[in-house]
Each structure stands twice: as C-alpha cells, then as structure tokens.
Amino acid sequence: MKQASDLIAEDVQRYLQLQQTKGLLRFITCGSVDDGKSTLIGRLLYESKMLFEDQLGQLEADSKKMGTQGGELDFALLVDGLSAEREQGITIDVAYRFFSTDKRKFIVADTPGHEQYTRNMVTGASTADVAVMLIDARKGLLTQTRRHSYLASLIGIRQVVVAVNKLDMVGYSQAVFERIEAEYREFAAQIGLHNIVCIPMSALRGDNVIESSVHTPWYQGPTLMEYLENVPLEDETLGQSPFRMPVQWVNRPNLNFRGYAGSIVSGAIRCGERIRVLPSGKESRIASIITTSGEQQGAICGQAVTLTLEDEIDISRGDVIALSDAPLAVADQFEATLVWMGEEPMLPGRPYLLKIGSRTLGMTCATLKYKVNVNTLEQLAAKTLELNEIGVGNLSLDQAIPFDAYADNRDTGGFIVIDRLSNNTVGAGMLHFALRRSQNVHWQAIDVNRQAHAALKGQTPCILWFTGLSGAGKSTIANLVERKLHALGRHTYLLDGDNVRHGLNKDLGFSEADRVENIRRVAEVARLMLDAGLITLVSFISPFRSEREMARNLASDGEFIEIFIDTSIEVAEQRDPKGLYKKARRGELKNFTGIDSPYEPPVNPDICIDTCTDTAEAAAERIVEHVLAKLGG
Structure with missing residues (x-):
C-alpha cells in the first residue's frame, strides 16, 4: 500500500x-x-x-x-x-x-x-x-x-x-x-x-x-x-509559418564543435533539411538539433535550440537561419511605421541605432512621409515625430539585414530605435517592405581611389570640423588655417555655413529638422572631398552632438579632427558681427542657436580654442601645428 x-x-x-x-x-x-x-x-x-x-x-x-x-x-x-x-x-x-x-x-x-x-x-x-x-x-x-x-x-x-x-x-x-x-x-x-x-x-x-x-x-x-x-494561440499559427531562427550565440566550446544557438521564432526544422543563412546567402544542411533534453530529430516554434551544420560556414550573432526554399529578403532601405517614444522629437537625417532581433546597426529616417491622426486616421504632412506620435517614413540602414514584413512575422519585422548618445529606447517600428532602390542602387567601384588622389597631392586627407556659437570666430579662424596650409603647399577646400546655404542648402530653414539635414548634406560633401584627397575645412555651428558624431563616423580613424571654438554666449553677443543676436532677442529670428535653440558643446574635442585668451592668429597657428603633427609633415 x-x-x-x-x-x-x-x-x-x-x-x-x-x-x-x-x-x-x-x-x-x-x-x-x-x-x-x-x-x-x-x-x-x-x-x-x-x-x-x-x-x-x-x-x-x-x-x-x-x-x-x-x-x-x-x-x-x-x-x-x-x-x-x-x-x-x-x-x-x-x-x-x-x-x-x-x-x-x-x-x-x-x-x-x-x-x-x-x-x-x-x-x-x-x-x-x-x-x-x-x-x-x-x-x-x-x-x-x-x-x-x-x-x-x-x-x-x-x-x-x-x-x-x-x-x-x-x-x-x-x-x-x-x-x-x-x-x-x-x-x-x-x-x-x-x-x-x-x-x-x-x-x-x-x-x-x-x-x-x-x-x-x-x-x-x-x-x-x-x-x-x-x-x-498565436504560436499555433506561427508554427505553420516559414522557419526562422535568429542566431543569438555562436557556441564554440572546443575545436571539435561549432553550434548556433537561438530561439525558433516561426516554423519548424528537422535534421537533414537544407538551410540558408542570411544576409550572406550561404547554404548547408542541418547536422544535429540540440535542446535542453538532448539531441532531437526536429524542433518547432518557441523552442530554444543549438543547430550544427554539415559545412563550415561563417555565421555571426544577428544572422538568421531559414530553410533554403523559403528565405527572408535582404535590404538596407525600407518603408516602415514608427511609434515615437522619445522626449526629443524624431528628426529625419539624424543618426540613430536600430535593433532588430540580436542585430544592432546604424539607422536614419531619410524622409518622413506622413504622421497619423489617431482620431480620424488622417495622414498629415510632417517633418518630425513628437512623443507618442505615429508616422510612416523611409529608413536607411548602414548594413543590409534579413527581414520579413512585420505583418508576416513580428520577430523578423519589428525593431526598436535607440538614441546613440543616451542609449535610451526612443521608438519602435514595423517594417513594411524594402525600397526598390535598395536593390537597384549599388556602390560603383572606381580605379582612382582616395589613396591615389592623396598620393598625387602628396598629403594625407582629413576633415577639420569647426564648431561653436554664431560669432565665436569659426569662419575667421578656419580662413586663416586654410591660408596657412595653402602657403605650405597643401590642397584644401573650405566649406562655410553661410556659403553652402546660398546653393546646396538654399532650400533649408533653421528649424531643428532643417539643421540636422543641413549638417547631413555637408558631412556627405566633406566625405567626397576626403575621397578626393583634400584637407577639408568645415565651418558650421553644427549645434547637435549627434550630427557631429555622424560626420565623424563617415571618416576613417584619424581623418576627422573636431575643433571647438569655445566662446561664451555673452561674448558672442557682444561681437554679433551680423546683428543676428539682436534680431533673435527681438523675436525677429526664430530657432537661433544659444537663444531659443540649444547648442550642445563637444564633450571631448580634438582641439579646444578659447577665443577669450587666444587670438585668431594664435589659434590658427596652433591648429596647423596639430594637423601637421597628426598627418605628418
């Protein structure tokens, strides 16, 4: 008993x-x-x-x-x-x-x-x-x-x-x-x-x-x-969807074992089935499926597994394993819905981080098509998204990713947006489809590259990025620096904020969104001049750290030198060579940096010039010495 x-x-x-x-x-x-x-x-x-x-x-x-x-x-x-x-x-x-x-x-x-x-x-x-x-x-x-x-x-x-x-x-x-x-x-x-x-x-x-x-x-x-x-239950329908497993970890305890660990987010897999790894597109067959209960012949949606393959192929965290006859699409430009959660508005052109699955990469919203009035569902023209607003726009990523439309698979079509500086989650989104140009526009290989241009000029190209308040003396100092470098036989070009707004950026105003786009365009031009082998001087207020960091990331290590022309708002107002501060104080000039629009000073600039103690001539001499020492000669 x-x-x-x-x-x-x-x-x-x-x-x-x-x-x-x-x-x-x-x-x-x-x-x-x-x-x-x-x-x-x-x-x-x-x-x-x-x-x-x-x-x-x-x-x-x-x-x-x-x-x-x-x-x-x-x-x-x-x-x-x-x-x-x-x-x-x-x-x-x-x-x-x-x-x-x-x-x-x-x-x-x-x-x-x-x-x-x-x-x-x-x-x-x-x-x-x-x-x-x-x-x-x-x-x-x-x-x-x-x-x-x-x-x-x-x-x-x-x-x-x-x-x-x-x-x-x-x-x-x-x-x-x-x-x-x-x-x-x-x-x-x-x-x-x-x-x-x-x-x-x-x-x-x-x-x-x-x-x-x-x-x-x-x-x-x-x-x-x-x-x-x-x-x-949703898992019952996901189990009938195509097989998807984002790789979370490459398990390599010794030289005799290489496994790819992750959770199956849809579909099912069996030993011997042929798979494709994306975005690389390489194919192999499943050799074994390992779960917490040991080796299994198959696994289904919702299970955490480690897969081994018959072939040695390069797979990294963030890649997605799919069946070879039902792969994901791969692209770097998309239409997507964005739900904005940040206290600061979403600005087209500003660089953010996008996290999808276990992959994190750079993202910008190239254009915001519209935002949605949730009461009427009306599509409204908009340049930015504020807290809790919902919009649809075109996203551009710095790498191609494997994806499904969110309507087909939440795990491979949903993402979050992260602020690069604070690391806060500021948005969530759903991918709709890849833009056609993401497949049709490719980088054209050229024979005369940056190294060839630089060798012909006998110099190491770089970007000298001058930032500071209006009236700080950026243009004056940048002009002196270019004169000195030119006298030394260096090949240079100066991009000045006012001059560029007469042509390339004449369509932009001074709203926060327009300022972001202003710097994005100039940074791209500076990168092209870098490829041409030039020492490029960029003199812009460039008030936001995010855009200056974006510009730095376009250059290789050591090619970007941030120069902070440090002047207090009081001194800048006293100088006021263009009379802009007086207009801003009278309310005639909106979104003026330092008055009703913020300036975010560099945290760790390569060179800091205090115009209260340094003359423009002394500042220019110091910058030239730094550049020559850094670039050689």
Missing part, C-alpha cells in the same frame, strides 16, 4: 505535467485612464484562486484603508504596485501577472491609460496575442481608446475583446452597450481589426468576467474567461 507522501508526490508530478502541456496565452489590457483595467486583472487573479492567504488578507486591509470601493475589495490594488499609482489611482508602469485555469496558462500585461505613458503600452503589446480593450460605459470611445486600438493593429494583434466596463453604473443598459459596440466596430474596420468580441461587463461586480451575469439576460455571448480559454 502506498504511503501518503508517495501519493502526494504523484499528485504533484501529475500537476506539473499538466502545467507543461497547457497552452500559454499572452494578452494585454488597454484603453483610457480609469476604465478599470487593473480592477479587471485583480478580479481575474481573485477568481482563478491565484492569491495566497496573506495576499488576500493584505488586499482586504488595503481596501478598507483606501476606502475607494465603499468597503468592498478593491481589486486594482493587486496590480498597481507603485506607491505613486496607488496614491493617484492610476497605472504608470506595465504590470505583468501570471494566472492559470484548468484549460490554459495566462500572462497579462496591465498597461497605462494616460497619454504620456503610451510607450509603456507599446512595450506590453509587443508580445501579446489578444488585446482586451476596456471602455467605460459612461464615457464611450475616447482618444486614448482609439490610439491604443490603432497601436494594437499596428503591432499585429488581430484578436480584440471590447470590454464595455462599468455597465452597472448605467443600469446595465443594452442600448448603451450596443451604441458603443457599433461605434467601435466602425472605427476598428478602418484600421483592419475584424476579429472582435464585445462583452458587457462590470469588473468590480464580476458581471460576465467568469460567469454570465443575471443583469444582462439580453447578452448571449461568452464571458471574458470563456473567450480567453478558447481563442486560438
């Missing part, structure tokens, strides 16, 4: 096996502030018996203390963990919670409703299969409801539950529910959301959350839990 301890152990083992075989659904609650998202999640945790006794006791105590629900349990307190959230009664951060039923396991993301936290909603939605869109029955559709719905459609969520919440506060009115449902379905059709289930609900009272409500006899659809337990 078995001991009680053996029976308990068997029960535990059966329970663990059951948990492993259950499907996992990830869903997100979203909508406007105070629509009841946290209360709904708290109710689900409570009803699914996922609370320990001490948690339940703490909930009862906190509910009495807060007194927000007339002595009843305030389920939102289970989710709103930050003290700031509890004090204000709102959700700020994304809160993830786990619970399960007999049929399925769940991970739910409770996202903020306030507009300033829209970026948090994007984070929570990026891995969700279903969106539960809460709407306060008293208020109907609001701007944030539309914004969150539009974001959900962009991010690729196709299953939506419209929970018309707080129906108890409108007397469980069928007319109110049907009006909101009709209005939402009309809006949803415009943004491509069609798989919609609308449920009349009271998260606080529990109506139609777990069990059907006696207060809504006119509603014959599923409860929220019934829907969540039976909706198809």
